[in-house]
Amino acid sequence: MGNLSNLFHGKIRRTLLFVLLLLTGNGLSLSAQTVTDQLSRSVTHSGTSIKHVDSLLKLAGTKKDTATSNAVRLYYMGMEDARMLKYNNGVAHALAGLALCYNNNNEKDKALSCERLALHYCEDNQEGLEMRVNIYLFMSQSFYYKGKYDSSAYYRYAALDLLEANKVTDRRMQTRVYCSLLDFWLNINENIQNDSHIQQIMGHIDNLIDSANIKKDTTALMMLYYYKAGYFNNIVQNDSARYYCASAIQMGKATKISASMEAGLLINTALTYLDDKNPVPAIEYLKKAKALFPANNPIPNRHQIFADICTGQAFVMQQQYNKAITVTLPALNNAEERHMVHLLVGRGNQVLADAYEAVGQYKSAAEYRKAYTIIRDSMMKVEKLELVFNLEMKYRIADKNKELAEKQLAITRNESRIKTKNMLIIAVSSGLLLILLISVLIYRNNLHKQKLQLEKIRNLRQELQISNLQAMIAGEEKERSRIARDLHDGMGGTLGTIRTRLSAIFRRYTTTDVTEDFKEVLHLLEEASVELRKTAHNLMPEILLQEGLTKATALFCERVRKGHTLEITFQSIGAHTGLSSAEELTVYRIIQELVHNILKHANAKHAIVQIACHESQLAVTVEDDGNGMLSSAQSDGIGLKTIRERVNSLNGDLHIESVPGEGTSVHIEISIKHNNTARHAYQTSDC
Template identity: 25%
Template sequence: MIATLRITISLFLALSFCNSGLCQEKSTQEVKLDSLFDEYINVVHASPVQAKLIADEILQISVENSYDIYAAKAHYLLGNLAYKKGEFSTTIEEINMAIDLLARNNVQEGLPACYNLLAVAYKNMGMLSEATEHFMSGLQLAKKLGDKRHEGNTYQNIALIYFQQQKYEQAMENLDRAKEIYKAINDESGLIDAMFNYANIHKEQGDYEQAREQYLKVLAYFERIEHYSKVAHVNINLSQMLIEEERYEEAVVQLKKTLQLLEKLSLHSDMAIVYNDLGLSNMKLGNLSVAIQYFDKALKLIDTANPPYFIGEVYQNLSQLYRMKGGYQKALFYYEQYVAYEESVNSLKKEKYQEELEKEYETALKETRIELLEREKSLKEAELQKSELQEKRQRLVKNVFIAGFLLVLITLIILRYFYVQKMKAQRRLAEQQEENSRQAINQLIKDYKLTVIERYQEGQEQERSRIAREIHDGIGSDLASLKMMLEHYLEHKGMDHNAGRIMIGIQNACKDIRNLSHQLHPLPFSQTGFSSFLKDFFAQKHNDGKLRINTFFFPEKDIDRLPDILLADIYRILQELVNNIVQHAEASEAEVQLTLHKAYINIVVNDNGRGMHQGKKASGIGLRNIRERLEALDGTMSIESSEKGTLVNIDIPLINHSNIISDEEAT
């Protein structure tokens, strides 16, 4: 299914730059830039390659002449082109640069468009929490600026988040809001995009007759204005309805025409959808070899890091096709891929349902506690009022209150003491059980220890990734939805003190969840820069407590070019060491050095804390995890500790990674 996301270019390009509040007469370069912007708009839908060359030229001229606003426009155009090609990470990078330039010049007019496109990119990466947050930021700013077109665009894009979650009523409500705004400002293209999304909902609900009628109206409009990418999107949806109606030969003809258009536009993510539909149609027609070729082409274009909804169907169909042709080995391979994919989907659904139950239980428990606290508060207020009326009993009431408070305090202290003792006993038991299990496992699989360590670490990374996704897509999405519903509610009821406090609490929770998920599963270091990522991590540790961390990375650029798998191990080692300092060292200052040599990388971490006991150097779980990780990397570690602090020195050879590093340097 292809949905229309509402992105506006012309309004952003209308943004002008004024110096010191007084608009200056445009220079020759500025006139040339305006001409290039007009040329971009004329070719962007028909020739994305030519549009990319124009946007690059605009950016070059803007940078050379220090035209920040024109540079912001250029970054927006490049982000839009990257989005059309399915390069969503590049879109996020370009739009963030545009936002920084606008903020630096105190310009707000282009921000709603930037937030809208940024949110659309996050949505297509499956990061619904971030998408909703940026949609809401853009919506608030559009309302503040009176930008009705972007307000309508945002409502339409929010509807697609609900559509993706199969919440069709909420999707319709937001589309209705967008439609009313487009009618008020006479925005024909906005109404057409809304009609396209209405048709998508009718299609998913099985109302093909009404969906086809709306699709054909939308198709005629996009063909008239020569918006070929959206022409392709409409044709894909029409073809998918033909497949659902078992009109496979008609679907094949339609899909082949659409594929030619997509190849000309270089829209690879949409080409994968068309290849899948062509494979399915030829499979139904009995053209088994042709179907296999199309499914294989679809798999080559699919991003395995963010697989589309139909990848399980592709695996299943390929398995069935190879079985019918007698290719049992490949049939078994694709069936195993299908089973693994289905198991991961079912596991995520089960865990999400369990988390929802736990959340409901915790909410009910908190509500009960709040009710008890309110009752206690009412009793205290009644006692105070009574003491004012009866001065003779004032001293007695105070004594009773103090005695009750002390009784509660003593009770809490006793309960906490027993709780702490119980937790210590459980921790000791767990540690003993873990040690016994580890000794038994090491005895049984001594010859395969390195393999087990590697798989264990891979499992940790996968679990962190899974938890991070669940936090983003589950709790994060729910909080963002709750925030949006509260804002809609407050639009009618008005803002009061308690509502403001609730809104701030929800925003802080969204921020904490985003930080936690990013720590559990950060973006690939090739995108963020490993040195920059570590500095942000240490800065967060400094903000969370009293520990000041000084860093020294040399050379930073060469370190950032190391393979992601090695950088991930280095990050986990540094994370464990810094967490140990924060939790146990009682240090006020620490230093982290990361030095890349020709044959190895050296890590030095030292602090001015109280030092480590001799026994903890070997028995700490964190240090054991580091040693196991270093054992898999053929690394070494030495620890020097005294009352003045601790110094950890680690060397990791680059022999196992030399091939990868050479390839990257060549690139």
């Protein structure tokens, strides 16, 4: 217990010693009770860590603009925890945050004390270097608000020296430094558009914008747009100023923009409308800026004060002079109490001078006009500062421009080298692509040729097959014709002679015993002659050669009907003039084979044979109501195989539809050529 007590009292003693060091920077002090209250909560954090400290300081940073007192307590807690962990960069961070809070409360001397002390805690590493740069920028801001512009300029350029000496290329650190320099010169000089310092700094700003765009660094880009908008606002290019303000605000929605920066953007936008003599939108933007901060803030910050003064200027434009006085007078008093002797006070005095003069209070108007003139004269003294620093600034900027030019030259050379390499890559790629394209085209052409050759070979094979079929059929028909002639001229003549001789013998030697036998022999000879003529006719029908396919088919159907029990009907549609005699003979043989199949296998009672000619097509249909065929019989039968070969020889199509027990329908389509237009007629014969 004694050790714990000693440890606790040791912490208290170290804390009090640290606070005394903190507050003796400018001979100022806080009450002991205030310090004890601020630190009593932090000494018990025995389990804290660096990560916890960073989180605590980050939380404090979010409150420094809207809840300054809460931010101060958080910074003190974070500072003590950092000291316990010997986390010096954390201590420096906390002190820098306290300085910002004191600046917001118009306690500039306390702010400078914290900033000077923070420099001693910056560690010798990258984080410490960045912290030192930020502290220099904070100190320059504190001196600026105290009206010590020479010291303000000194610390801004001290931050730039740190970057150069350590060859820092971090874009965000460069952004903060160059934006701080731009902010200083924008507020110091009257002739902004022709100022060489500002134009040189703007060159750096533009380069940083290009780099941030390439890297898609929205946070850095937002800050750069903020200061570029201020530049265009100062040179009265209001459309450009509004564009950069709106762009920065839009980026801030995704990056959690601080209230201070958003208020500055809204006020800058309002200033552009005031320059355009358009007070209505200016008032709206000023209201949005004030709404970012607590309305009951006991110590209004500079954004609130400036917003009220600009609102008064807008009321003057609207000729609402009493409103202008009401809103501007308290803001001007707050500005004077906080020693804001720069443009805030100057603008406020001018607004009140114009308002009082408009309402007829000329004495008050003269007093504020005089105060405005005095402030303007004091501001003009800054020109002496510019003369003092002019040579040093010129040499600094000249050196930087030389370095920038060298870097730009190196970049240009690299870009040229990369461009040449890219052109070479593009040329090689284009060549390879062209070769690939040509190869694909050649391949497709060869493939197409192969397909054409295969198609040609297939057609030749088909033509050869058809030629073979036609030759075979022609040979068969020739043989049939020869056999028919032999039968008709040979066997037919012989049988006829035998019949004649037997008839003569019968008449000469007739007796009762042999009469019946002779009659029977003569009858058999008669039947043999008839069958012989039928066979000869079937082998080579003379009527087909003389009358054509239709008459031959009709006669064939008539003979089938008379010789069998099958009721066969023949139908003819149209005139048939397009087929050669050889083709008609092939069609006739097909019909014969189909009818013979019906007689042999179908066991049918009725059948129909139809020949139809439709323009350039001949259709043959043979149907029966017989047994039908199985699917295997449709392809395996010798008769059907012969029929298919004959149809193929005519380049025709064969379709067979058969249902077992219901019959069979065979349909054949053959393309023909007509030399003359045929008259269509419908002819039916019941054979």
